Amino acid sequence: MTAQPQQPANVLDPQCPSRTVLRHLTDRWTPLIVAVLAPGKPVRFSQLKAAVGGVSPKVLTETLRSMERDGLIHRQVTPSVPPRVDYQLTELGASTIAPLTALRQWAEHHVEIVEANRAAYDAAHGAV
Template structure:
């Protein structure tokens, strides 16, 4: 059970903003992949799979803005850009990994519950 804290609307707004960032499907996948170490944009895109270039760019910018990811440009031709988790990003990796493990462990239970629910509504 989660500890109870006094309800304050400014807390709810702050928590909601952070959860919108870290609860996003692409954020979870990107943070998970960067947990193994720095990656270049195209390496990250291939590792995540199914993400468009635009969505990966948007996700990385948001993660960089919020302090979860650093972007390092190397002065080569063509320029090389690496993305890496910050200390805050590594801290985020802990609950993201736990949630991913929980999802893997409970996929069949959720699927069975959905089938039962959908079957009862027909």
């Protein structure tokens, strides 16, 4: 029995696993976590929570687990009371810094235009 040739990844194909990779990278919290971890130093859970702002401990934990499962971060537990847990980007995770930074910078640069467009749309179509 011969193996089927691997098809090229296509995020537009609903059956392609690259779609879940893109979804994980662009979820609500992953780009913010990458921004906090980008300098390369280990960061504790409480520091991540404070730096990201607005994320619940439960959702932060779930996002970090997903990122660890995808191989984007390394989780280091140091036995102590309470246990110390540090997070760092892996080499794969570090490769997301540039594209996610570009996306973040685009959002920061264009926020006023987008908000003006929203206000104009809402005025023309009735507030949402």
